[in-house]
Amino acid sequence: MIEAESVERLAQAIQKADRIVVLTGAGISTESGIPDFRSTEGIWTEDVSRMDMMSTSYLRRNPERFWPVFKDIFRVKIEGEIKPNRGHYFLAALEEAGKQITVVTQNVDGLHVAAGSGHVLEIHGTIKKAYCPSCGEQYDVSYVKEHEVPRCIARLPGGICKQVLRPAVVLFGDQVEGLEDAFAAVENCDLFLTLGSSLEVTPVNYLPGAAASGAAKMTAIINREPTQMDKYFDIVLHTEIGSTLSYIAKRLSIQI
Known part of the structure; x- marks a missing residue:
């Protein structure tokens, strides 16, 4: 009964809100067949190294x-035919219905963009x-x-570049991307919604506190x-x- 009441409260909050900020983590993509790295059975738990x-x-x-290690860890996202699921399409449908949606995602799978969301802050980059860290030439996943x-x-004046590429993913030790934009969006939102995140990674996990401090009228997490x-x-x-x-x-x- 408590769970049903909470779902109804969330439905009403979404209906009333004009500006919604959604923070998403690995949990929103598990339905697409992507492992949740930070769950209790996730890959980071299995091998911290x-x-x-x-x-x-x-x-x-x-x-x-x-x-080779990077490709092994992200094999599903690189080689698999992964597609958006109901969670991704729901957020895109809200935007289509006239809501001002800002998606702040910790995921690198690109599924929010694929689902049709127009304002996505991929703070950990994209797979x-x-x-090229030397000349800046960009390459797609294929x-x-x-x-x-x-x-x-890339052809340079001295010949072919040949520099080993770097993935457009925020690695451990890098700065996250677009965090200022994320906090600015939270400061102006009616609803702050977190979907599928363990909220263990800083500085992203400062967002709920910022929202709860009065920036957002309502906060919710699934x-x-x-x-x-x-x-x-x-x-909750x-x-x-x-x-x-x-x-x-x-x-x-809403049709999803």
């Missing part, structure tokens, strides 16, 4: 070893591109897939497991994202 290997310092020290260790093939930040939310739902948002979509007569 991979965090070190996915760092900027490791890439600089050993770029040719970095790429869909790579670039080029990365074709080469075990992708190198730049996450399968409890988080250390649940205290900052008016509505420990349930599945896809089925919950599908119910809310029907409740609000």
